[in-house]
Amino acid sequence: MISLWSMKKKEDAAAKKKPKTSAAQIRVQKDLTELDLPSTMKTYFPDPQNLLSFTLTITPDEGMYKDGAYNFSFEINNNYPHEPPKVKCTQVIYHPNLDLDGNVCLNILREDWKPVLNLNAVMTGLQYLFLEPNADDPLNKEAAEEMRRDRDQFLRNVRVTMRGGSLKGKRYDNVLASAQ
Amino acid sequence: MAESTMANGNANTSDWQDRYYHVDQVLDRPGPRTDPSFAAGEGVKDFLRNKCKILVIGAGGLGCEILANLALTGFKDIHVIDMDTIDISNLNRQFLFRPKDVGKPKAIVAAEFIMKRVPGVKVTPYYGKIQDKDDDYYLQFNLVICGLDSVEARRWMNATLVNLVDPENPESLKPLIDGGTEGFKGQARVILPTISSCYECSLDMLNKPTAFPICTIANTPRLPEHCIEWASVLEWPRVHGDKKVDTDDPEHIGWLFQVASKRAREFNIEGVTWSLTQGVVKNIIPAIASTNAIIAASCCNEAFKIATSSAAYLDNYFMLIGTDGVYSYTFQYEKRDDCPVCGGESMDISISKEWTVERLIDTLTERQDIQIKKPSLSSGDMHIYFQAPPQLEQATRPNLEKKVSELVKDGGEITVTATTLPFSLSLRVTFT
Ligand SMILES: [Zn+2]
Numbered sequence: 001m002i003s004l005w006s007m008k009k010k011e012d013a014a015a016k017k018k019p020k021t022s023a024a025q026i027r028v029q030k031d032l033t034e035l036d037l038p039s040t041m042k043t044y045f046p047d048p049q050n051l052l053s054f055t056l057t058i059t060p061d062e063g064m065y066k067d068g069a070y071n072f073s074f075e076i077n078n079n080y081p082h083e084p085p086k087v088k089c090t091q092v093i094y095h096p097n098l099d100l101d102g103n104v105c106l107n108i109l110r111e112d113w114k115p116v117l118n119l120n121a122v123m124t125g126l127q128y129l130f131l132e133p134n135a136d137d138p139l140n141k142e143a144a145e146e147m148r149r150d151r152d153q154f155l156r157n158v159r160v161t162m163r164g165g166s167l168k169g170k171r172y173d174n175v176l177a178s179a180q
Numbered sequence: 181m182a183e184s185t186m187a188n189g190n191a192n193t194s195d196w197q198d199r200y201y202h203v204d205q206v207l208d209r210p211g212p213r214t215d216p217s218f219a220a221g222e223g224v225k226d227f228l229r230n231k232c233k234i235l236v237i238g239a240g241g242l243g244c245e246i247l248a249n250l251a252l253t254g255f256k257d258i259h260v261i262d263m264d265t266i267d268i269s270n271l272n273r274q275f276l277f278r279p280k281d282v283g284k285p286k287a288i289v290a291a292e293f294i295m296k297r298v299p300g301v302k303v304t305p306y307y308g309k310i311q312d313k314d315d316d317y318y319l320q321f322n323l324v325i326c327g328l329d330s331v332e333a334r335r336w337m338n339a340t341l342v343n344l345v346d347p348e349n350p351e352s353l354k355p356l357i358d359g360g361t362e363g364f365k366g367q368a369r370v371i372l373p374t375i376s377s378c379y380e381c382s383l384d385m386l387n388k389p390t391a392f393p394i395c396t397i398a399n400t401p402r403l404p405e406h407c408i409e410w411a412s413v414l415e416w417p418r419v420h421g422d423k424k425v426d427t428d429d430p431e432h433i434g435w436l437f438q439v440a441s442k443r444a445r446e447f448n449i450e451g452v453t454w455s456l457t458q459g460v461v462k463n464i465i466p467a468i469a470s471t472n473a474i475i476a477a478s479c480c481n482e483a484f485k486i487a488t489s490s491a492a493y494l495d496n497y498f499m500l501i502g503t504d505g506v507y508s509y510t511f512q513y514e515k516r517d518d519c520p521v522c523g524g525e526s527m528d529i530s531i532s533k534e535w536t537v538e539r540l541i542d543t544l545t546e547r548q549d550i551q552i553k554k555p556s557l558s559s560g561d562m563h564i565y566f567q568a569p570p571q572l573e574q575a576t577r578p579n580l581e582k583k584v585s586e587l588v589k590d591g592g593e594i595t596v597t598a599t600t601l602p603f604s605l606s607l608r609v610t611f612t
Contacts (some may be wrong), residue, residue: 001227001322002489004217004353004372021560021595023380025340026604030597033556043569049561056598079332082383101418103394110391115384137395139444 026079027054041123052076054062055090057129059177064155065095065130068162069177072104072126074119084113085122091173094161096133096144100170105130105139143166200225200254206490215489224488228254232487235321236260237310237337239286241467242327242359243278245476247290250325253300253484257258258294259304259321261313262287270501310337315344317400319352322489325479331386334358337370337378339521345374355486359479361471364502368478369513370486370494377496378512380521389463404444404451408460411439427462436461442504474500518602526606531584533611537565538580542588544596553603555598557586 014019028051028148037043040061043101056072070093075086087109089102097105108117147154161167164174200207206484207224208310218224234255236246250258264286266277276293277286281320287305294303306313310333315419318340346352350509356371358379371378396402397410416425416436426432444452458464478498485493497513500506517523527550531540535555544552557564564587565579566572579587588594588609596605 001232002486002493003217004355021558023335026595026597027520029556029558029595030604032572033568033597034599035568037569043571045571048572048575049563055228060538076336079335082331082335082386097395101396101414103398103414105393105395105398107393109394111393113391137393139395141399171227 002113008176011153025077027053027081028119030077032167035120037120037123037124038127042129052080056123056126058129058130060130064133064158065083065162067119067177068093068175069180070130070131070175081115084109087122087126090172091175093175094140094143094157094167094172095129096135096138096147097129103125103139105137107137114142195229201255205600207272207488211491213492215492218489220295224490225254228484229256230487232323233257233259233321234487235318235323236327236481237333238262238327238329239274239290240264240270240327240329240480241273241303241472242361242476243286244290245472246327246359246480247276247294247327248298249301249476249480250483251294251301251303251348253480255483256301256488257304257308258301260291261306261310262290263307263309270587273467273472282499285340288513294374299457313341318344318354320534321354323483324356325483326356327476327479334360334379335521337381338373341371341375341514342378342522342536351498351592357479357486359475359483361467361475361575362465364468364471365500366471366502367497368475368482368494370482370495371496377515378519378522380496381519381523382513401443401449404440404449404453404456405460407440407447407449407452408445408457410443411436411457412461417440425461427458433458433469435462468502471500471502478560520603524603524605526602526608527558528608528610530610530612533583533585535584536580537582537587538586541565541580541583551600552596552598553600555605557596559592559594562587564588564594584609 003079032043032051035043040059042057043054043058045051047053052075054074056074058070058072060066060068066129071090073088073090077083087104089098091102092100106122106123106129108125133147135144135147143154143157146157157167161172162175164172166172194217204225205222207228209220210218219227232255234250234257235382236243236250236258237248239260243260243262247258247260262285265283266274266281266286266289268282271277271279274286275292281289285305287307291303311334324337326334326342328337338358341354341356344352344354354372354612356373357368358371359368360366370376377583392406392409395428396405398414401407401410416474426435431452437452437454440452441456444450478494483493485491494510495512498508498510500508515522535563540553544550544555549590554567556566563572563576565576590609590611592607593606596607597603
């Protein structure tokens with residue numbers, strides 16, 4: 001058997017045993033404790049012991065979705081950051097990049113996820129969806145078409161649905177920040 | 181018989197004359213590139229055949245090849261772990277299994293087959309998960325070879341072997357040889373835990389499973405895969421709520437297949453089949469027997485060289501690309517300072533039993549040799565103090581007043597993260 005120990009002594013005599021915490025766990029600790037969120041975003045941990053499951057509330061202070069409070073659930077598994085966090089919107093919202101089941105169309109949550117990205121990047125990306133909805137990558141096709149066709153009508157639709165109104169037979173959740 | 185038995189450095193098993201004639205050509209005399217510690221002749225043969233204990237993780241496509249290679253090169257004490265049972269679709273390449281074995285545990289059937297076929301070799305199977313075993317179990321081996329298809333299992337194995345390294349115990353350093361294949365591509369690598377780059381160091385080099393943009397799946401499907409993803413990513417949770425897809429349940433696959441087929445008809449897309457559905461949801465890349473054979477051979481070659489010191493071993497990454505001809509490339513993957521598993525720093529710190537958490541944090545911030553800005557501390561599952569987010573800062577703030585010795589036992593570990601650290605710092609605390 002080759003003797004590896006001599007190489008070890010040379011290279012890092014100071015190495016010490018590492019704790020038993022998983023790499024995913026430490027990485028989530030790092031991501032979360034280094035978050036520097038603007039006042040428009042807040043995290044909430046239903047079980048503060050469990051860092052892998054929490055919600056994010058976004059309350060945009062400008063743009064078409066201003067005055068709303070939008071909730072997203074984050075579920076992180078032990079293969080993080082090899083796999084992205086699973087993020088869903090927990091409300092029914094009228095938005096070109098969200099469907100009525102809460103799925104989110106954000107490239108870094110799927111096809112463009114990389115382990116160098118972090119939770120901060122995901123949260124910033126989500127907030128951006130409310131500042132700049134993108135009609136070119138629609139999940140809610142009707143909303144996207146409306147936004148392209150008639151921006152004023154789209155804005156009226158956003159306002160109606162944010163108050164919990166109905167639109168074309170579909171009911172939306174009241175997401176007004178003042179109501180929550 | 182007795183003479184040849186002794187000549188092979190093995191008095192316990194029935195080694196017939198010249199059983200290892202070809203292997204012995206390498207072991208009987210040093211070559212130009214052999215390690216100075218090489219004990220040509222009986223010494224090395226005795227180690228390989230009587231003392232060396234090797235662990236094989238996985239008894240699937242790679243594992244079957246690895247087990248056969250090891251047994252035939254003269255390893256005689258082999259252990260194998262696998263949590264799977266044999267499926268009929270394995271039989272084309274996992275050559276230790278026969279149709280009568282379908283449904284039985286791979287590890288057990290593979291062990292029996294090797295022992296029957298290669299006399300004198302002891303293969304000890306474990307049918308279960310690698311996570312079932314503790315450090316003492318892994319400490320008994322000289323070498324570990326991984327032939328797995330799961331990233332998660334390899335990350336676990338890699339982290340376990342890196343964590344096993346105890347600076348006071350040379351025996352705790354276990355070389356890990358990792359093989360992997362994906363269709364016509366494959367890689368073999370030698371990982372010397374804490375010395376050379378580990379599996380986690382190269383995690384971002386991995387091919388990610390193909391993910392299609394969710395808006396394409398939802399609105400503009402063009403491929404049969406888009407229809408299957410639509411069924412599994414969007415329709416399944418809509419209809420079944422929180423219930424997860426069980427990719428081994430034929431009923432679940434059947435449901436997805438039907439929903440995807442209907443979708444495909446609506447969009448005039450052809451090619452949605454049962455097996456494609458299963459392939460997409462399980463993220464199966466067709467396994468190629470010859471790729472497995474090449475990678476397993478490379479892994480076993482390295483195991484042999486490391487166990488015997490008979491030749492220089494791979495430093496440290498061999499990749500094979502068989503998609504257009506046969507291309508291979510060997511290079512040294514560099515150890516990363518910010519690797520979550522083998523990188524980062526660790527240090528011993530001795531503090532008074534009376535020190536509060538706040539005092540420890542001040543020290544970490546002020547000490548010239550550390551200088552960490554805004555550190556967050558945890559120990560195992562316990563959050564000691566988190567700088568953010570606000571809810572967790574508030575929840576952990578009362579700990580600032582507590583004594584470190586109330587939260588962590590003598591010799592215990594604290595994991596420190598901070599923006600100024602590449603990844604994390606591991607503190608081993610002793611109290612005075
Ligand atoms: Zn590493």
